[in-house]
Amino acid sequence: MDAQTVDLSIEARDVAGRIHDLRDYLDLLAGHGQCITWPEAVMPEPDIRKIVVAASRDAMMGPAILFDKIRGYPGKRLVVGVHGSFSNIALLLGHQKGAGIKELFYEIIGRWRSDYPLIERVKPEDAAVNENRVESGINLYNLLPLYRINDMDGGFYIAKANIVSRDPRDPDDFDKQNVGIYRIQVQGPDRFTLLSVPSHDMARQIRMAEEDDVPLKIAVMIGNHPAMAMFAATPVNYDESEFAYASQMMGSPIQLTTSGNGMDVLAGSEMVIEAQLMNNQRCLEGPFGEFPGSYSGIRHVPLFEVTAVSHRTDPIFESIYIGKGWTEHDTLIGLNTCAPIYSQLKENFPEVVAVNALYQHGLTGIISVKNRFAGFAKSVAMRALGTPHGLMYLKNLIMVDDDVDPFDLNQVMWALSTRTRASDIIVIPNMPMVLIDPAAEIPGKGHRLIIDATSFMPPDPIGGDAKIVSPPSGDEIDDLAKYVQRLQREAENK
Amino acid sequence: MSCPRCRSSEEHLRTEYQGREGDEIIWTVYYCKRCSFTWRDSEPAESIEHGKREASFRADPDHPEKYKQNIPPAAE
């Protein structure tokens, strides 16, 4: 491999080389008991919702669920929860099932910002996604086992697609191609609305197309290489390619082909829906149960017309459950929310040890830092609020010492209990806030909370007498913990 | 039949798809052209019966100005 790529472990390299698409990943998961085919027939509602919520309760070990007996959709396949637990993410990264979150965090950090894109081109006629093509009589209900994710959603959503679009003013520039996850509500057999945050790339492209009255073509990729869903949601600059970034993070090539409407798409996707913006047309969209665990409202949202669909034979519709946490959404984007905050903080403060921003896309964050003097952690917290993600999302910040694993909530609660004084809490009123925060008095504005739960340092006179017990720790204890679990399993199986 | 969300009458509804197993129709999906609600007639009553839906989840297509624009159309 090229020297510019990241230095992967043998296991990680092996996994990266084996996984080219969703099917390869499902095979890997199934081999470890992390993808289950649901044995019974299910109704689209409410059975699917109930089963996937039950499966996603276990954030560490929950499996993906594949449904192939959905009433009224004979022969169609649906998979939910592919990125639904940290064990599933661990296997993708070449770690053991059950690996600790902190271990996975450092794996992501180790891969962060390698800068060499690994792209393999596949001719359209050789691409698996082009095994079947529909150009007339398109009915999305005939192609996908669509269903209502939460019971008060306004319709049936395609909620885990990666959408490719090109700058309508510069359609030949590969790097100005945008890949993002946007929620899609089906509005008819060949119509859908696509919701984008007004400041995001897609919204910018919609405005450009309508202002110039030029076509905006998009490709909706469903059932993708697992790295795409994980890393396309990570904010990269407008002129960086998400494809390149996903391939760097995986450390192995991503296979691209060209869709019928000229977009670069993954050659091994289960389905690619080609569509075009219906300029200036809007349609009511929502509500939709969103990641903070509350419904969005109804809005007028841009409408698209489906122009063609390519799909693999017996395609698998990959979907996600989103709602009140913990859900697959939290696992899917969690580590990639932590990584940029960590690397940006680290530039100014090498004392930062780890960042846990797993909760509701970082509405609550826990940062562990090597304390230098009294109040130091508060300054680090202020800097975190100034990072690009912190600016809108980091609402509640808990600062802990470097002897506390921010991913282990029992340890965090220990720090809160023993190292926090009520006067170590800071509220910064009337700050910018992501629109979706359900606790906002006014959407877009909110208060920030910093809890300094780090130890007391000079010149602070308090707490100097507290001598901390040092229980044994490190690799030896980690190995012993695993050994205890193994003995437990063996005892159970006797 | 009327829309479970806005009570629009049958003429505003469209049949999207019928889920079949052999000759048997298992369910039918409908769409309301006025409020965009989509539903399957096999869903639990809390989702598809107007009287059982919470009032805050109804829609009022007679007053579209109640609903915000995600991205306002350029030609307006």
Ligand SMILES: [Zn+2]
């Ligand atoms: Zn209606």
